[in-house]
Amino acid sequence: DAGVTQSPTHLIKTRGQQVTLRCSPKSGHDTVSWYQQALGQGPQFIFQYYEEEERQRGNFPDRFSGHQFPNYSSELNVNALLLGDSALYLCASSLDGRNYGYTFGSGTRLTVV
């Protein structure tokens, strides 16, 4: 089992562009959460998807949106990129997120220039 897979591993975008990050959850998991980790900070919760719906959302602007597909994989979309969006984006999967049995991916390093 490959665990949680994220793609791409690294990405460079220009201010104002849009980006899509992808996550495949661990086999058997149905819930995907996304976190943003800025340099020198702990991960910050963006949102959680369960049964293809956004179940909970952190304090992030509407420029951040997501989607979960029937196979439980997920995408994180960020529009109108700002320099401050540069960070490591982590995906974590679990079986019904409320049990905290999270498995984290290695993350996607996004650099906005």
Added chain:
Amino acid sequence: AQRVTQPEKLLSVFKGAPVELKCNYSYSGSPELFWYVQYSRQRLQLLLRHISRESIKGFTADLNKGETSFHLKKPFAQEEDSAMYYCALGDSWGKLQFGAGTQVVVTP
């Protein structure tokens, strides 16, 4: 407001010495608290969960609701304990709020 504070960014200890990582939290409900660890070039992984009350890799953590703390301790540090440690607070929906992390360096 929900908050997790890890006051030490860096903790340097000698091998064999005790190590304690501090974590304080604020939460209006009944907290679920965790310690996560990230070893060099590895993924973030769960180390301890307060309700399990078990010792993992020699580490223990006690929830003190009076002091709103969940400090992580190990009596004898090993070189392989060098890593980044995050304290995290979980709400009833499974959202985790992380502290800023403490880098532990164990020197021989």
